[in-house]
Amino acid sequence: MLGSLSFSISPFRSMRSNVRFPRFCPQHNHGKFFCSSSVSWMVIFIGFCLLMPSGSLPAAPGHAGLQQADAKACFNCHKDLAAPPVNGSVHLPFASGECTTCHELKEDNTFKIVNTGGVLCYMCHEPKNTKAVVHGPVASGDCTLCHSPHQSPNPKLLLASPVSKLCFACHDEAMAKHKFVHVPVAGGECLSCHDPHESPYAKQLVQEGKNLCLMCHADMEEQLKKKHVHAVIEMVGCTGCHSPHSTDNKHQLLKALPDLCYGCHSDKEEYVKQVKYPHGAVDAKGSCVTCHNPHASDFDKLPKAKENMDICLTCHNRVRKTSHGYVLNMKKWFMDNPEHHGPILTGDCAVCHNPHGSNYWRMLRKAFPSTFYTPFKVEEYSLCFDCHDKELALEKRTSSATGFRNGDKNLHYVHVNDPRKGRRCVVCHNIHATKGPRHIRESAKFGNWEIPIHFENLENGGRCAPGCHFPRAYNRSEDVKNR
Known part of the structure; x- marks a missing residue:
């Protein structure tokens, strides 16, 4: 009956937790002594224990008795690291089984990192903390806040994918939650604009100012070669008007139009809001970009065309009802009536009309009678x-x-x-x-x-x-x- 006895015990977990088992003692992988088939194993074990003087066993941590520090030996315990990720990335020393590149077995049978923080990584990798702006984790040497030191199911040993998921572990995700989201942000591609380690530019940008945006918005490059470029682009860059992440306004504008423009052109805001006859194109429901190119123009004050009249006729090409009557289809009128007034011949409606509005009838620049009969002055x-x-x-x-x-x-x-x-x-x-x-x-x-x-x-x-x-x-x- 005893010959069929099968049981497991942990002989030194309660008494002497650091005792090394003799080689002839079979163990299963949880460190428990396993006996089967014959009671003789039990007899041998008890005898061994009784002969051992109390207190004579050396203290040994978990790595005691390790014969060689290689990956095969490590995986006996660190089984969670044994299986490589599918379509992921593996750290080269780890893939080569060279655990001791980073880990060192000490005399007290403990493994320790051979260097601290980023210094360990820089033993193989080029330093990433030499430029003007360094990412916080890089500056503090906490590379493993973003990268796994062993292996990852994601590219570049990253701890999460897409990369934005990793970024939002520290950065406020609300920046990407508005109605209109920048395409790289929507795709989780923060690294399209930011270097994850260091940069000579603010906010770890990969390029400075408008040059960053032109990496994708190449169509704007020719436009910005025009004679007059919007001052905010030259002084601040595209982010003077656009959010690089997301906003609740079309085109990721920082504010809705025309309020965005009034942020700089406060004199126009005050003027437009007090005039008796506002221009529908620029009042509270309008937009400055109806007439102005917000980026660049070959003409002073960034009009969309050389002649004011060409801009005016993009709207005044049909009858338009106003709060004070109606305005003819001026484009058709000019085509049907060939004898043009001097300002019309020069294409300059703004000689007589103020395009931002006026306190005079019909948005005129100066006084002119509005009634059929009028005393002369x-x-x-x-x-x-x-x-x-x-x-x-x-x-x-x-x-x-x-x-x-x-x-x-x-x-x-x-x-x-x-x-x-x-x-x-x-x-x-x-x-x-x-x-x-x-x-x-x-x-x-x-x-x-x-x-x-x-x-x-x-x-x-x-x-x-x-x-x-x-x-x-x-x-x-x-x-x-x-x-």
Whole structure:
């Protein structure tokens, strides 16, 4: 019956935990003494123990009796390291079974690291702490905060994959949780922009300023060769306006437009918010980039085109309703009416209109009457008199101030300079374009009625017959007698 006895005991775990077992004593891999088949093993063991004087066994830690420090011996205990990872990475000394490259067996039968911290790694690897900006774990020599010293299922012995998972073990993951996420961040590719060890640039960036962004955004390189580059790009870089990680605004803008622009252009914010007639393109619902290129332009103030009018007509190519009426499809109007006002000929709408808004009707830069009849005052025509000689409306008689005269009788004076019912310029003139000469309208709007003017351009003067009135003519050389 005893011959079939099978049991296991841990003889020195309670009494003498550091005792070495004789070689003839079979053990299983948990350090327990294993007896089977014959009671004789038990007899031998008990005899051995009784003959051993108390206190004569040397103290020995777990590595006592180790004959050789190689990977095969190490794996007898460190079985969790024995199986290589699938599609991962293995540290070269570990793969070669050279555990003692990093671990050293001491006289007290303990293994210790041959050097501390990063010094150990730099025995083989080039130092990674010599540049101006060094990653915190590298600076403190804690390479194993990111890398496994043995093997990993991830590239470069990293402890996690994607690499962003590793980064967010220390860095705030909230930076990547907004609505619009930078593509490298969304893909967990922090190392597209950051060096994980060291860099000559702030935040361990792999390039400085705009050069970092141009590594991917190559299409911007040609644009930034233009004559005028947005100052923030030159002084700060792309991150002056864009978050490199994520934001709740399109294009990863730091703020929504136009508030982002107002961060620097505070004078424009104050102006736009106080004007009586704001431009829809730049008010609270608009965007500065409707007219301006936010990166670069060949033209001063970064307009999207050389001529202001080309920019204006990207919106004013259809009838537009406003809070004060409506605006014609100006693109079509200019095509249908070939006689253009001087500013239109030069493509500069901003001569008369302020593109950021104005306290004057129709976003005009200076005063101009808004009603059909208006008492004449020079200051009320400041806009026109910026270009035109004000004498054309001040002199009753002239031979040079205007071509609109009958003999020397100034007909501009007659129509405009009336203290009670002076007619503003646009009663007769279209200030943008007309089909006929002199910018004379085909009709004059009076209330809801369009009064036809019936203007004829004659060799030395002209003739008109507005509405149901008799025709009236003028001649610059001699006074025409009208009815």
